[in-house]
Amino acid sequence: MAKPRAIRTAHTVATLRAQIQQWRAAGEKIALVPTMGALHAGHVALMTAARERAERVIVTIFVNPTQFAPTEDLSRYPRTLEADLVKAEAAGVDMAFVPDVAEMYPDGFCTTITLTGPALELETAFRPTHFTGVATVVAKLLIQALPDVALFGEKDYQQLQVVKRLARDLDLPVQIVGVPTVREPDGLALSSRNVYLSPAERATATSLHRALNAAAERIARGGQVETAVEEARAAVCAAGFQLDYLEARHAETLAPVDGPDDGPIRLLVAARIGATRLIDNVSVPTLT
Numbered sequence: 001m002a003k004p005r006a007i008r009t010a011h012t013v014a015t016l017r018a019q020i021q022q023w024r025a026a027g028e029k030i031a032l033v034p035t036m037g038a039l040h041a042g043h044v045a046l047m048t049a050a051r052e053r054a055e056r057v058i059v060t061i062f063v064n065p066t067q068f069a070p071t072e073d074l075s076r077y078p079r080t081l082e083a084d085l086v087k088a089e090a091a092g093v094d095m096a097f098v099p100d101v102a103e104m105y106p107d108g109f110c111t112t113i114t115l116t117g118p119a120l121e122l123e124t125a126f127r128p129t130h131f132t133g134v135a136t137v138v139a140k141l142l143i144q145a146l147p148d149v150a151l152f153g154e155k156d157y158q159q160l161q162v163v164k165r166l167a168r169d170l171d172l173p174v175q176i177v178g179v180p181t182v183r184e185p186d187g188l189a190l191s192s193r194n195v196y197l198s199p200a201e202r203a204t205a206t207s208l209h210r211a212l213n214a215a216a217e218r219i220a221r222g223g224q225v226e227t228a229v230e231e232a233r234a235a236v237c238a239a240g241f242q243l244d245y246l247e248a249r250h251a252e253t254l255a256p257v258d259g260p261d262d263g264p265i266r267l268l269v270a271a272r273i274g275a276t277r278l279i280d281n282v283s284v285p286t287l288t
């Protein structure tokens with residue numbers, strides 16, 4: 001007979017909160033890892049970092065419709081719940097919160113979060129309603145679970161800055177922790193959307209990270225930011241991508257920067273290959 005799973009699954013906010021109440025009563029700290037499922041080693045890194053910070057780890061698995069535009073890949077987004085539960089359990093997760101759309105957005109739902117600051121430009125120029133959907137669902141998840149800590153990947157760097165600002169601005173009593181990007185051996189950032197890539201596109205995809213790294217090194221050695229960024233844009237296009245943006249931004253506010261005097265720099269890219277849109281980012285090291 002199959003061994004029963006140690007990981008619990010909650011489908012409703014009421015079940016989630018009842019379990020959390022028991023853990024709280026025992027004085028246990030709680031970490032939350034929000035995901036859209038199709039779990040990979042990047043998600044596992046978030047869960048491992050969560051385990052190090054709390055006695056109890058909850059992963060949320062919800063393909064949030066409000067962060068997809070009607071033209072985007074909501075219907076074909078990979079959904080692999082059974083495999084996800086096996087991976088989450090192996091990573092030491094105590095509970096998976098797997099709500100359906102009606103649980104998160106009941107009839108009459110009409111409240112959203114409006115953003116400026118780090119949400120401006122970059123992704124928003126190409127996905128204008130995306131961060132409103134992300135911020136609304138993340139705020140709901142944080143309020144539903146009221147964790148001590150919530151972990152987000154640096155792979156979605158603008159999202160991480162938006163969520164940090166959201167928690168601060170709405171006085172949500174949670175520490176938002178960013179976890180470094182997990183990469184394939186050739187540098188491609190792990191992403192649930194990498195399954196869309198054909199073998200030829202997969203081979204090309206490594207050029208995103210290579211171009212960002214080359215630009216970061218050049219700036220770190222004293223090169224002009226704009227020249228380094230222009231070269232990286234040209235390299236990404238030459239590799240066969242259609243570029244949405246490749247920008248140098250202040251690492252926290254995501255405001256435009258001219259050089260290192262403007263503060264720590266992050267390079268961010270989004271580009272399309274075939275029907276797949278990939279994002280990536282790196283920090284510009286400061287040479288001491």
Ligand SMILES: Nc1ncnc2c1ncn2[C@@H]1O[C@H](COP(=O)(O)OP(=O)(O)OP(=O)(O)O)[C@@H](O)[C@H]1O
Binds near residue numbers: 034045153192
């Ligand atoms: N390679 C990675 N390294 C570290 N964290 C990651 C990585 N990929 C995703 N994450 C983080 O996992 C969390 C859930 O992300 P999500 O479920 O959207 O996965 P994803 O691989 O980013 O999928 P997508 O292809 O939709 O962007 C987010 O905080 C995201 O930043």
Ligand SMILES: CC(C)(CO)[C@@H](O)C(=O)[O-]
Binds near residue numbers: 034036067159
């Ligand atoms: C944070 C998130 C789970 C909200 O739906 C999603 O944007 C993601 O997976 O990065």
Ligand code: BAL
Binds near residue numbers: 067156
């Ligand atoms: N990881 C970000 C989720 C999205 O692209 O919708």
